[in-house]
Structure formats: C-alpha cells, structure tokens
Amino acid sequence: MPSVAMNVGANRIVAGAAIAAPLGLPDEGPEHERRFRRQLVTRALELLAEKVEAQTLVPRAS
Amino acid sequence: MRVVHYINQFFAGMGGEEVADSAPMVKEGSLGPGRLLDRLLGENAEVVATVICGDSYFGENTDRATREVMELILAQRPELVVAGPAFNAGRYGLACGTVAVACEEQGIPAVTGMYPENPGLESVDRTKLYAVPTKPTGAGMGEALEAMVRIGLKRTGEEPLGLPGEEGYLPRGVRRNALCEQMAAERAIDQLLRKIRGEAYTTEIPLPSYDRVPPSVLSGALGDLELALVTEASVVPFGNPDRLESARGTRWLRYPLDGLDDLRAGEYMTVHGGFDNADVNEDPDRVLPLDVMRELAAEGMIGHLHDHYYVCTGMATAIQEAERIGREIAADLLKRSIHAVLVTST
Numbered sequence: 001m002p003s004v005a006m007n008v009g010a011n012r013i014v015a016g017a018a019i020a021a022p023l024g025l026p027d028e029g030p031e032h033e034r035r036f037r038r039q040l041v042t043r044a045l046e047l048l049a050e051k052v053e054a055q056t057l058v059p060r061a062s
Numbered sequence: 063m064r065v066v067h068y069i070n071q072f073f074a075g076m077g078g079e080e081v082a083d084s085a086p087m088v089k090e091g092s093l094g095p096g097r098l099l100d101r102l103l104g105e106n107a108e109v110v111a112t113v114i115c116g117d118s119y120f121g122e123n124t125d126r127a128t129r130e131v132m133e134l135i136l137a138q139r140p141e142l143v144v145a146g147p148a149f150n151a152g153r154y155g156l157a158c159g160t161v162a163v164a165c166e167e168q169g170i171p172a173v174t175g176m177y178p179e180n181p182g183l184e185s186v187d188r189t190k191l192y193a194v195p196t197k198p199t200g201a202g203m204g205e206a207l208e209a210m211v212r213i214g215l216k217r218t219g220e221e222p223l224g225l226p227g228e229e230g231y232l233p234r235g236v237r238r239n240a241l242c243e244q245m246a247a248e249r250a251i252d253q254l255l256r257k258i259r260g261e262a263y264t265t266e267i268p269l270p271s272y273d274r275v276p277p278s279v280l281s282g283a284l285g286d287l288e289l290a291l292v293t294e295a296s297v298v299p300f301g302n303p304d305r306l307e308s309a310r311g312t313r314w315l316r317y318p319l320d321g322l323d324d325l326r327a328g329e330y331m332t333v334h335g336g337f338d339n340a341d342v343n344e345d346p347d348r349v350l351p352l353d354v355m356r357e358l359a360a361e362g363m364i365g366h367l368h369d370h371y372y373v374c375t376g377m378a379t380a381i382q383e384a385e386r387i388g389r390e391i392a393a394d395l396l397k398r399s400i401h402a403v404l405v406t407s408t
Contacts, residue, residue: 005407011277019408021341024348037347038354044404045363049284052277 002057011052014044015060063107063218066140067096068131068161070154074114082153084116086130088138095203099144102211111138117153124160132164140170142218147175147206148182150198155182159191166190171217175206178232184382192217193232227264270381281401289402290368290395294376295342295349296334297325308335311375314387316394318370324353336377337408349406368400376407 002015016022023040025033043058050056071081073094092100092109100109113134120127135143143165145158158174163186165172175194176183183193194209196202213231216223226233242249249266256263280287298306304315325346332342332349347353350371359367372394374387395403 001408008272009274010405011275016406016408020337020339021348022406022408023351024341024345026341026344026348034353037351038357041351041354041358041404042363045284045289045358048402048404049280051279054277056277 002059006055006057009055011055012044012047012050013056014040014047014058016040017060063103063141064110064139065099065103065107065142065144065214066135066138067092067099067109067112068135068143068145068158069094069096069112069114070120070148070151070157071114071116072154074112076114079118082116082118083122084114085119086113086115086127086134088113088134095147095207098204099207099211102207103215107142107215109144110140113138115157117151117157120157120160121153124156127157128160128164131161132168135161135165135170136168140165142214143170143172144210144214145172145174147194147196147203147210148177148180149175149196149200149202149206150177150180152181155180156185157182159183159186159193162192163187163190166192171214173210173214173217173231175210183232184386188232189234189236191232191234192223194230195232272381273385284364284402285362286365287402288366288368288400289355289364289404290400291319291350291352291355291371291406292391292403293350293371293373293406295373295406295408296332296375296377297330297342297346297350297371297373298333300329300331302331302333306333306373307375308333309375309377309379310383311377311379311387312383314372314374314391316370316372319352319367320369322352323356325350334375334377334408349408351404351406355404364402368398 001019002013005013017025023037025036047056047058071084072078075094076084089112093112096109096112113131115127115131145162148154148158155176158176159182162172162174173192175196177198178195192213194206194213196206209230213229223229253263296306299317306313306315327344330346332339342349355367358364372391
C-alpha cells in the first residue's frame with residue numbers, strides 16, 4: 001500500500017506486487033517469482049543508496 | 063475533602079539535581095506550590111499531606127518509586143490526588159503522570175498538569191490520565207493550579223466531567239458514543255459554511271498528524287554496510303511462540319536468521335490480521351525476502367545481512383504505538399551499529 005507509506009512520511013518506497021504477497025507472484029511459477037523478488041529488492045537497495053531530496057516512490061512496473 | 067499533593071524535590075524546596083535522587087517521603091500539610099493549591103481548593107478541601115520524590119529516583123526506578131510513593135499516598139486516605147504541575151520537565155512529567163494513573167487504578171481521582179509536549183506523557187496510559195495543559199515553565203503555575211483544581215473538584219463532585227475541549231484538559235484518546243440532534247450531513251454543511259464565512263469551527267475528528275523526517279543518507283557504501291530486515295507483516299516462527307499480536311500491535315520482536323537461507327512454510331508464518339495470509343504462509347519470503355537478500359549479500363551488493371530480523375504488527379496499530387515501536391527498533395539497531403534497513407510491508 002504505497003499510498004499509506006506516502007501518507008505517513010516514508011522517504012524511500014518501492015511498490016510491491018500486492019498486499020497479500022508484496023514480494024511474490026504466487027501464480028507465475030517459482031523461477032519467475034524469484035526473479036521478480038530479486039528485481040524488487042535490488043531496486044530497493046539501489047534506492048537506499050541514492051541521495052533523495054524528497055519522498056520518492058518507485059511505482060510498480062506494469 | 064482530603065487532598066494529597068505530589069511534587070518533586072525542586073518544588074519542595076530541597077534543591078535541584080544534587081538531591082534529585084531523594085527517595086519518597088511525606089510531609090504534613092502543604093508545601094511550596096501546595097500552599098496556593100490549598101487556597102484554591104477552598105473551604106471544603108484541604109491538602110493534608112505532600113508526598114515528595116526526587117525526579118532521578120523516580121525516573122531510574124519507576125516501578126519501585128511508584129510502589130513507594132503510592133504507599134505514602136494511600137496511607138493518607140486521600141479523596142483526591144493532585145500531582146505537579148510538571149510543565150515541560152520530562153522526568154517530573156513521567157513521575158506526575160505515573161502517580162496520577164496509579165491513583166486512578168486504585169480508584170482515587172487524580173489530576174496533574176503539564177506542557178502538552180512533555181515527553182513524560184508518552185510513557186503513561188493516557189486513557190487513565192486527567193492532565194491540564196500548562197505553559198512550558200513554572201511561570202504558568204497560577205493558571206495551571208487553577209485549572210487542575212477545577213478539574214479535580216469536578217471529578218470528585220456530582221456533576222460529570224465534560225469533553226476535554228470544553229473542560230480544558232488534555233484528550234485521553236477515549237471515544238464515547240453521544241447522540242446529536244443534527245445528522246452528520248447537516249453538521250458537515252454547517253462546518254463548511256462556517257469555514258467559508260471565516261468563522262470558528264471545530265472538527266469532530268481531528269486527523270492524525272505524521273512526522274516528516276528529512277531523507278537520510280547512507281553512512282557508507284552499501285557494499286560495506288550491515289543491513290537489517292525489518293517488517294510490519296507479523297512474520298514469526300511457526301506457532302507464534304511469543305504471541306505477537308495479530309492486530310493493534312504494541313510489541314516488536316527480533317528473531318535469529320543464523321543458518322537460514324530461506325523462510326519455509328511450516329517453519330515461519332504470518333499472524334497479521336489485515337490480509338489473507340495464505341500466500342505468505344506458503345512462502346514467507348514473499349514478504350520477508352531472506353532468500354534473495356542472502357543471494358545479494360553473497361554477491362557483495364550489501365556488506366552483510368544482520369543475523370536477526372525485526373518484526374512487529376502494522377494492523378490497526380495506534381500511531382503513537384507505531385512511533386514508539388519504530389523508535390525502539392531504531393535505537394536497538396543503532397546500538398548494534400546497523401545503519402541501513404529494508405522495511406517490508408503489506
């Protein structure tokens with residue numbers, strides 16, 4: 001729920017897949033799911049290392 | 063009516079920091095600001111005793127000090143206890159708030175006064191605390207005591223105490239049902255029209271205000287740092303051995319990750335009450351991504367993954383509680399020299 005994270009003032013936010021499994025894709029097979037999780041976590045770590053001036057939200061890639 | 067007044071070493075005239083470790087004691091009658099209190103109470107009430115405790119003594123042994131202070135207070139058989147006012151003094155605020163709440167728990171009405179931002183307020187059960195807002199410093203003594211006496215006498219009298227805004231005490235965070243003559247739409251339009259006309263209006267539901275914190279900057283290169291996993295998603299060892307709450311969280315826990323490369327179904331689970339748990343229970347890495355964190359750590363993207371993860375429950379959790387949990391987790395991480403976290407959330 002990125003909107004909640006924005007509202008409460010989190011500064012670095014990476015949108016997950018869904019509320020019930022933010023870092024998973026339960027319907028898309030284990031390999032694809034694992035790749036997806038790795039991408040999301042990698043993006044979050046990159047964002048952590050970036051210097052941000054204001055609240056930054058990385059929306060979910062469509 | 064018998065009234066007991068609680069004050070610290072400073073207002074008792076004993077001295078400042080050098081005697082702040084004084085143990086609780088009792089003096090007959092009123093003392094220091096108690097003299098004004100006694101006058102304001104009028105003819106039907108009297109300060110029969112003053113209980114004094116050093117602020118450091120109270121702050122450093124809160125449980126013990128509370129017990130000792132309460133023994134002294136109860137021995138006086140008070141019908142009302144007045145604590146402080148503490149203004150913006152943190153330890154004194156903690157003491158006044160704790161004593162007032164302990165009295166309420168014994169069925170004795172109590173009232174205190176402090177600056178609304180006194181940090182002591184955060185450490186007590188606000189639902190049981192009747193505190194009037196004061197100025198930050200002792201310059202506000204007269205008006206503070208007047209307000210405290212007004213609330214104190216009202217609480218011991220026949221007439222029920224009204225709402226915080228009407229009576230002039232700090233909100234206790236308690237909601238009570240009440241019947242309104244007008245329906246919500248009419249009241250909303252009425253407020254809107256007042257707003258447009260530039261007249262005063264009072265919201266029925268004050269919105270919570272959130273902290274805004276400037277974005278932090280990593281203290282070094284990611285590849286050299288130790289990073290910890292934190293989650294609000296209630297991921298616990300299977301069976302929830304420590305009984306983490308499913309909702310209205312008040313606690314945080316940390317669990318070891320030694321020897322684990324993956325969180326497996328049947329070994330870890332979520333007890334979060336705010337979403338369908340099936341997907342996470344099937345594979346807890348879907349919210350606490352230990353598997354890929356191990357991979358990325360091995361590849362050197364981060365220096366090291368902390369050997370424990372932190373967990374709390376972010377479900378209908380009071381903002382005040384969430385702020386405290388966050389502060390406590392952050393303090394624990396800093397104590398362990400961890401300067402980067404990934405917080406996963408549903």
